[in-house]
Amino acid sequence: MKSFKRLRQLACAMSVMFAASMAAAAPQSGGTVVITTSPEPALITNALSSAPTTAELATKIFDGLLEYDMNLQPKPSLAESWTVSPDGKKITFKLREGVKWHDGKPFSSADVQFSLLKVVKDYHPRGQGNLGPVTSIDTPDARTAVLNLAYPYPPLMMGLSSLEAPIVPKHLYEGTDFRNNPAVNQPVGTGPFKFVRWEKGNFIELARNENYWRPGRPYLDRLIFRFIADGATRAAAVERGEIDVATFGTINPVEMRRLEKLPNITIAKGGYEAIAPVMMLELNVKRPPLDDKRVRQAIAYAIDRNFVVKNVWYGFGKPAVGPISSFVKASGAFTDEGVTKFDVKDRLEIANRLLDEAGLKRGANGMRTKIVHDVSPFGEDYRRMGEYIKQALARVGIDVELRSRDYPTFVRQVHNEYDFNMTSTWSIGMADPTLGVQRQTWSKMINPKVPFGNVSQYSNPEVDQRWVAAQTETDRAKRNQLFHELQRLLVDDSPIIWLMEMDLVAVQNKRVNDLITSPLGLRGGLYDTWVSR
The missing domain is CATH 3.40.190.10 (Periplasmic binding protein-like II)
Structure with missing residues (x-):
């Protein structure tokens, strides 16, 4: 001090x-x-x-190839200009001249190639979503990087900021164990x-x-x-x-x-417009009783989202409809039409009926089952929200034990070991759902080595098919229709309880x-x- x-x-x-x-x-x-x-x-x-x-x-330490204006349109950063081939499968970036790393070494296209293909794509939790179809990167000279795609990929140009795809120095990382490289916590950027x-x-x-x-x-x-x-x-x-x-x-x-x-x-x-943050409860769908859709829906009905917004977060947000935030409404990706609504007058009656149908009868103490809720380590307000959730679920017979862990332990046991029932967190949805939302529910993102992916371990072929289709669909109306279908499917299945669109x-x-x-x-x-x- x-x-x-x-x-x-x-x-x-x-x-x-x-x-x-x-x-x-x-x-x-x-x-x-x-x-x-x-x-x-x-x-x-x-x-x-x-x-x-x-x-x-x-x-603050790293740059990306691009940045974005308040209308979410790309603008230059390390790349001063770019061109897209007519078939959408090749993007050529002309890199800024004279840029140096903090240690004085020159920045070049080799750093872009290495960062995107060897580091970000494999190690960043949203790397696969951001860079999925990028098969190779050509570097004809120090100032040119050509991204080759297996197929046209509309979200790509929205995922090249310093937040999503930071460019790291090849000369410090190549040939090392990335996670144990000293540069991870003594970073050198541009x-x-x-x-x-x-x-x-x-x-x-x-x-x-x-x-x-x-x-x-x-x-x-x-x-x-x-x-x-x-x-x-x-x-x-x-x-x-x-x-x-x-x-x-x-x-x-x-x-x-x-x-x-x-x-x-x-x-x-x-x-936070390009972040589209949503607060949520992640449920471990591999563990009973949360492997039963009816139990997950009952939890969704039992929680009063308006109460959470007004009394826990004092109006810094609004109730969430689902995984796709209304922050992206202007693009057409958001919908609330035909989406299951949990904030209804008879929500507690519905929750109790669903739990009865799931075979979870009340015991002598009035409780049906017990689950552990790992409270997010992001501040005391999550503990307060946890106390409300404990009270809300007790009303329908679910006994909730609150458990707090320090941040490293939380990440290891929840995201790497999947040792949890339910956890509170918030997630970045990004300006395009493929970039931020997809990772939460696409089965290919179940990976204990990469935290903040599909930690619920949720797998649904219908959902997977639509996520894959959304990656390649270039017709905007058809692509938005896929997102609308995903919104409806996911809210109905409730592997995650989406609580609040956050004013961050x-x-x-x-x-x-x-x-x-x-x-x-x-x-x-x-x-x-x-x-x-």
Whole structure:
């Protein structure tokens, strides 16, 4: 803690109580922004993990080939231009000239080829969905990368950001055990900020990349990601000005509502449009009684989504319809027509009837069965939601035991060993359902070596067929019809209980400017962010 305070004093000699009216008309260079997030990540290279806190950090260190504007249209990043062949099976990227890795080595097309084919496609939880039909990458010269596809793949151009497909240095990874490579937690990228140090249990420090390819960017000298175990302490630190930005879930929502009324604090709205986040309960469909569709549906009926939104998350979201979020409504992929509705007046009667039909009769204590609910380790609010779920399911005779585990243990036992009944989490749906939603329910994504995939171990040939068809269908109307069918099938089968479409907002000090400038929000590079001084 002392080392953090010294760092803060040296790097951030500025007032923390500026009102918005005092912000300069033009961006100023210099200064430090301190961000608190939770839990502390297990690793900080997102080519190997899609964990939220990993993504928040790594996207400042690494670049992707592309970025996206607020209309979700691709724009240049490491690739300054691109062309698509008439048959849609070849995409040629012209790479930016003069880009260097943080260690001074030159970036080239060989890094793109290696990163996408050897690392992201095999190790990133969404790698198969993003890059599935990419069979090879040609590198005719250092500035050209040609992606060869087995078939046209509409989602591909939406999955090449630093969040989804970060480019990593081939010269540090080739020939190594990727997961045990020291570069995983001492990362070297081409992005706006360089890794400096990680003081475990306290903070991670990133410093300005003075050789960044965007002239004059980033504006900030430093980013500090600070880890504080207690939510009340995090809120107090924001109020005192010790913390500039608190990511969603780090502060109790009722405290967020209180803080936003202070003159120097605001809610940083937006910045999740390309993420389409949905909160959910994942069910282990291989374990009784959750292997019975009727039991899964009963759980879905027993939970009052409106209560969860209003009383647990204080209005930061709205009830979810299913796996495909209404955030992507503009594309036509979302539908609620013909989708099973669980928030109905007689939902508890329906839930009890389904459990009776499943053969789960009430015992002398009124309970039918017992399940363990592993509460997500993403903050105290998930514990509060767990307490509500325990009460809600008890009303229909399901006895729920709440179990909390530290983050590494949670990932290992839930995602690698499948040692769970039910767990709470939230997932990134992305702007195209093939990129984010598919991995949750496609049987090919059942892989204990890659966390945050199909952890429910759900397998349905009808669902698989439609996911595969959606990958190759180029007619937009027909493709959206496939997504609508998937929405109906999956909600009816309920391998996952989709609870809430999340407003993934952050709390910020008003001295921080241009925090949200892309549809990836805090998962963008923050190279345009600056502070009033």
